[in-house]
Amino acid sequence: MRFAWMVVGLALATPVLAQDHTLLATPTTVAWGYYSGLAKPALTVHTGETVKMQTLSTCGSPERMIANGVKPEEIPPYTAAIYKEVRAEDKGPGGHILTGPVAIAEAEPGDVLEVQILKIDLDADFACNSFGLNRGFLPMEYPYGKTKIIPLDRTKMIGHFAPGIDLPLHPFFGSMGVAPAGGKIDSAPPFAHAGNMDNKELVAGTTLYIPVAAKGALFEAGDGHAGQGNGEVDITALETYLTGTFKFIVHKEKHLIWPRAETPDYYISMGFSKDLKEATEHALRDMIDFLMTEKHLSRDEAYMLSSVAVDLDITQLVDGNVGVHAMCPKKIFAGR
Numbered sequence: 001m002r003f004a005w006m007v008v009g010l011a012l013a014t015p016v017l018a019q020d021h022t023l024l025a026t027p028t029t030v031a032w033g034y035y036s037g038l039a040k041p042a043l044t045v046h047t048g049e050t051v052k053m054q055t056l057s058t059c060g061s062p063e064r065m066i067a068n069g070v071k072p073e074e075i076p077p078y079t080a081a082i083y084k085e086v087r088a089e090d091k092g093p094g095g096h097i098l099t100g101p102v103a104i105a106e107a108e109p110g111d112v113l114e115v116q117i118l119k120i121d122l123d124a125d126f127a128c129n130s131f132g133l134n135r136g137f138l139p140m141e142y143p144y145g146k147t148k149i150i151p152l153d154r155t156k157m158i159g160h161f162a163p164g165i166d167l168p169l170h171p172f173f174g175s176m177g178v179a180p181a182g183g184k185i186d187s188a189p190p191f192a193h194a195g196n197m198d199n200k201e202l203v204a205g206t207t208l209y210i211p212v213a214a215k216g217a218l219f220e221a222g223d224g225h226a227g228q229g230n231g232e233v234d235i236t237a238l239e240t241y242l243t244g245t246f247k248f249i250v251h252k253e254k255h256l257i258w259p260r261a262e263t264p265d266y267y268i269s270m271g272f273s274k275d276l277k278e279a280t281e282h283a284l285r286d287m288i289d290f291l292m293t294e295k296h297l298s299r300d301e302a303y304m305l306s307s308v309a310v311d312l313d314i315t316q317l318v319d320g321n322v323g324v325h326a327m328c329p330k331k332i333f334a335g336r
Contacts, residue, residue, distance in 0.1 A: 019052040019245050021045055025078050025099050027085035033094035034184040035177055035193055037214035041103035047250040054243045055222040056082065056097045059128040068147045074125055076241050094187030096175055096223050103216030104248045111212040112254040113178060116247040120171045120204045122154050123241035127226045131234035137317045150238060152226055159226055159238055167227055171242055174198045174223030179214040189320035190272045194259040198316040199325055200228045206263045211256040232316040258286050267328040272321040279324045280312055287326040
């Protein structure tokens with residue numbers, strides 16, 4: 001995908017421009033718990049345009065947040081209407097409240113959608129973290145549920161987890177993805193459509209590449225995180241409210257099997273599966289393919305370089321399909 005890596009190299013250095021469109025989170029502009037190739041777009045744009053998208057947290061209803069200690073005035077006001085007005089039959093099978101879908105008019109199956117993450121704004125002064133019975137990586141070792149509210153200092157970009165424990169904030173969207181070829185799929189397991197990747201590398205200034213499977217691509221975003229550890233072991237991160245500004249570019253007839261990404265410092269390949277070994281194989285094979293096609297290494301050299309220079313990190317372990325991402329540092333290609 002040489003086209004993609006070269007385009008983003010310019011985009012990452014470009015100042016953020018005013019968005020072309022704004023999509024607020026309302027009862028009619030969210031997809032509650034699913035990606036779907038049959039969904040009606042909440043907004044249609046064209047390749048090269050930008051969209052500012054407002055999203056909800058996964059901290060629950062206003063009543064639940066208040067019961068857990070959030071002050072009512074701290075809860076973004078658009079939350080209540082969505083919980084009250086989205087019909088039960090329009091929810092599920094997953095639990096994420098995603099904003100969208102945004103259709104990119106030129107996108108067709110077989111294309112690649114480039115998503116430049118231009119800006120991410122924190123929209124609340126708190127985050128939540130929860131675990132519960134039969135959830136997370138150690139489900140039976142914690143046979144009860146618990147929620148913690150973490151105050152966020154948006155000026156200093158610090159989360160106050162506990163006395164003497166402050167967390168640096170690195171906001172990113174846990175879920176960004178496009179529709180499958182058919183009907184609804186659960187928002188929880190990530191796969192080729194990207195979705196609930198929970199990849200903490202995808203902060204503002206990075207770019208995501210997703211294979212398109214449905215007309216219009218039908219991009220959705222949500223599951224905002226103020227920060228997260230690789231693994232996301234209790235099944236939640238610093239869950240919070242985010243607004244993201246995205247630029248969409250359609251690459252015609254460019255083919256990917258798995259999502260890829262690029263940061264200012266790394267090329268990233270990804271793999272997802274119910275099995276950790278298989279997910280790792282997907283990420284590694286896609287990195288080898290990238291090194292062969294974009295850096296013109298032989299297959300043997302690509303395998304060797306992956307061993308001596310590429311980090312294979314566990315993205316998350318808790319979303320049905322586990323995730324692995326391969327991180328290849330750009331600085332090693334100084335002479336190429």
